[in-house]
Amino acid sequence: MLEASRVFSDYVRSSRDTKAPVIPRIDELDLTIPEKDGIGTAGIWDDIQTICGAATNTWSERFLYKLYASPTPIGVVGEALIGLLNNNAHVFQASPIGALIEDRVGRQLAELARFPVGTAAGLTFPGGSYSNMHALMVARNRRFPELKRSGFTGAMARGEWRRPMIFTSAHAHYSIEKAAVAAGIGLDNVVSVPTDADGRMDSHALRMLVEKALADGGAPFFVNATAGTTVLGAFDPIDEIAAVCADHGLWLHVDASWGGPLALFSSDDRFGGYRVDRADSFTVNPHKLMGVPLQCSFLLMRDGLAPMREALGLGASYLFHGGSPNVLDDVGDATMGCGRRPDAIKLWLAWRYYGTEYFRRRLANARRLALDFADMVSTRPPTALGHWRLAAAPQSTCVCFWFVPSQLGAHPTPQPSWGDATRLLCTRLNYLGHVLVDYATVDLPAGSLPTFFRLPLNSPHVTKETLASVLCAIEQTAKALLDEDPRCFDADKS
Template sequence: MATMGSPSHQLRKDVGHLKYTDLLPYNKDGYAATREFLLKVTELLVEFVKDTHDRNKKILDFHHPAEMLRLLDLDVPDRGLPLQQLLDDCSKTLQYQVKTGHPRFFNQLSCGLDLISMTGEWLTATANTNMFTYEIAPVFILMEHVVLEKMRDIIGFRGGDSILAPGGSISNLYAFLAARHKLFPGYKEKGIHSIAGQLVMFTSDQCHYSVKSCAAVCGLGTDNCVEVPSDERGRMIPEQLEKLILERKARGHVPFFVNATAGTTVLGAFDPLEPIADICHKYRLWLHVDAAWGGGLLLSKKHRHPRLTGIERADSVTWNPHKLMGTLLQCSTVHFKEDGLLISCNQMSAEYLFMQDKLYDVRYDTGDKVIQCGRHNDIFKLWLQWRAKGTEGFEKHMDRLMELAAYMTRKIKSMPDKYHLIVEPEMVNVSFWYVPSRLRGMAHTAEREKILGEITPVLKGRMMQAGTLMVGYQPLDERPNFFRNIISSAAVTEVDVDFLLAELERLGHDL
């Protein structure tokens, strides 16, 4: 990217010294200055896109917080600054921003920079409309209706309802609320006194923390979010689920909700949906599938089964396109088998927004379906991306990511002296320890794992300071820190996987 103050980032002097009041809408004659300023900002963004995909550029220029505060001028002034300074601020912000679209950024579940989806986000920001009524967002509301219906059809629901929510955690919360409302409709008006007994929910010990958060936020208490043991590959054990349900029923509690995870955050494991659905049917419990991470594999004929077999039996499903599908942040959906639950559960009928005597079909007013009222437009970037790729293009993307994960797994297995695979991956999460030279002759024991766990954050620190690579790490259960590599970016190739393994060796061999 061009350096600060370079000619490519300079406005003409007669424009650079202007203030925001010289632009539209404050100055009705300010179109020329507005256009020049916005085009320069756009040039900055396009340069950042170019640099993001340049393997010779660093992913980040790392600085500790105190040093970063010295490098940046973050003061919020009393008097507004000129346009040239604002443009320089944009440039410097990008200069120190992590390039999450870089082919060697493997750090998060959401990686990559899909340019069509990015284009949609630019348009969305410019349109700047809310999503609570058809009245103010007619095109986007209809897009949402069509795309979400398509997604429900892919899941296997016939009819039903859906909504876009601000992240998978809130999508899971909407599922929880709808389940409670379905089974205990008096709760909305009467509260906890309408339920004769302690509500209890169940989820695997590998689930996303937002599931336990639902219990805390909604009054159950985290003690009543029962963690079901998982097997050695991170999948819920159905027999343990049934045992725990019976234990709680024997105590007079009211089991009502089971969360199954399709693609756990760390290991990428898929809970066995068919036997879990059988148990939910037997005891009349709501089945929610948190497929925020793994939902993208619904688009792959090759990889959908057996991982997601039985998902059509769920009552609700969370699915985040901003993860495996590569849609820009944020884009999270939650889907319900039964239509009408969302509106029945959350409707407050605010008269200043949701009048019933409007000139159009008010069923397209979506704001009363959600507790948040206003919603960001997260649909256009997904709709435009789907138009570009088609369902076929998404399927090819899913298959390619899985192919790359398999390639990385084979490479790790081919170097058992340098790398230790934690578990055979079900998805694109490849979890492993890097083994430095001094430990390569040591038997793999708990003591060795302890040392490897201590080395992992040190190597991550070297990685960030070098700026050439980013891979996340974490502990899990009895396992100390290990690397969790995520391949979800369309930019990644086998060359990048090879670089990753070679770079870890370069940075960590002497640890």
């Protein structure tokens, strides 16, 4: 344990160094598995240090790649604690403290969502995709209870069967479609709802699509709204969507895997006034904006866990013996799985250690930094190399933008060649390893935007100086590419 403490603390210290690469060069690694004797203590610590040296460095403030960043130090302690305890959170007796903490944290999050106190509850799942899938499965089996036993074949054999249909924004995470596949709904029954110019679900279009589905003999039952879309960070208009769901008796789920902490903790009216209490279920991933180690996702249920048990439970007597008298029931039967990590411990430790106000400040800083960075991009003066353009105003904590090389001209509207330049710049920049950034594209009512840089601001270690250095690095990369090939950015270059 002492050796682990030394190696891990040395890794964090070296990773936080401003000169540390974000993507290390991976040399030839010995990945063989011994057939006889193992390599022992000394050998395994060499291997661990090798892994640390070859891993993507999320501890760097220049890791600006996906929707997570380095964990908090107390989060790492929580992760180690879970491994040390090796408790299974499927039945109460196997993890009593984990069960109590999960129940407490789930209810606390539900209270922040303004779900009914004393009724609402939450469970952890290994990632937002699984939380979303469980919400869909519960909604499906509640609307079509016969499917739990007879499945689609049996239900159709009895006649008068209407095909189940779900509705989700064109900008929603693909996990909703994956969940539809897993639930037997099928991709053809996932209706993509157009967005407005800001990337938010068009609630008027949703209403028309639901009514058309009903007129065509379909059975709409589930609507997924997104709080913090993966690309633009948009928040779908939940009040308007909830009105459609109420009119037609549809289950409303909010996938707030990324933006959930803003909706739950932020004092900004833009997010704090977001009416998540109108939803039936709500996904939030503390491993994103809150810095809890991967993975930690909560599915909050407005009506508690009873609908989950009814929809998914089988009451296997060899596992579930009724929990512990006067404490908590076993929760594993409310899920599609069995073995469960007590991941709530990680969030509980961080929440206890830092307090609620820390998360409010952390989220406010991320939002402020996004606005400042957008201003940096839009006001950065052009050079002989090119100029900068925002792809969209930041709606939460990510910024989307282009660097437009001078060869491509100064067009008033985005051009396809801007996307080619972005991909070329991003690929070279990431190859160099000092910065890790990402790109994306998106469809809007006015048409598809060319590929743009997309920087999510998840780490509290990122500063305006960090972001200024990223802009400089993009310009320097453009210069290096031009030095190699003066026509590298030409729009007509094959």
